[in-house]
Amino acid sequence: MMVEVKKTRSELKRSAILQGAIQAFKQYGVSDTSMDKIAEVAQVSKRTVYNHFESKELLVTHIIKEIWCKNVVSYEVKYNPDITLKEQLIELVENELSLSKQPETIELIRVALTHSINNPEMFNQELHQFFEQDTALVRWLKAAIADNRFKTMDPHKANEQIVSLLKGQAFWPQIIRFDPLLNDEEQSDLANETVDMFLAYYQR
Structure with a gap:
């Protein structure tokens, strides 16, 4: 029986940012997507986004x-x-x-x-x-x-x-x-x- 490894809060945030970024890129295009927009789509703060990815x-x-x-x-x-x-x-x-x-x-x-x-x-x-x-x-x-x-x-x-x-x-x-x-x-x-x-x- 496989034991599911639970993600930490930080890992969940990082995953949300990545999924939010992919969604925003598809919707708005990469060039027209700002970090603010990524934070909005991912439903996290802009500071959280920059904590995981500096740019x-x-x-x-x-x-x-x-x-x-x-x-x-x-x-x-x-x-x-x-x-x-x-x-x-x-x-x-x-x-x-x-x-x-x-x-x-x-x-x-x-x-x-x-x-x-x-x-x-x-x-x-x-x-x-x-x-x-x-x-x-x-x-x-x-x-x-x-x-x-x-x-x-x-x-x-x-x-x-x-x-x-x-x-x-x-x-x-x-x-x-x-x-x-x-x-x-x-x-x-x-x-x-x-x-x-x-x-x-x-x-x-």
Whole structure:
């Protein structure tokens, strides 16, 4: 029997702030949402918001970390030797692309990037260690390598190569040039092309 761990008052407040911020961002947009508005939506005092997050940019950064963890780190595709590498990789790549389907997430990332440029040391402290975690794709690559399905490779480097191919069309153009998000057909084509290129080089 699992014992439910009760959250402390501080943890409940923090959770309320995060949920309030997400709700306010969706309703008003990230740029037009103030800390006052976040406090109002979360039903806490402005002082409480600042006690947990010293700026809106740090709050945005924390939300991005949570979204990334839920979508990329906690997601799981267990390596299966009885299923083709392409089929398994397509699922993983499409999951990587899932973050690029959400306009709200793109807007959050724009705010975080502006923050990182102006505060590189703080940004590095907030995110560097976090993004060193093994993602679902890295874990799957390690298992496939152990099964001798790929040439010798560094799974982290291979992961970066895949992600870079995806971001070149489904992330940076949307972040920097404000290009439209890829539609479902375009994302499917990108996933297939990326996986085919990767397998053509690495698969035994």
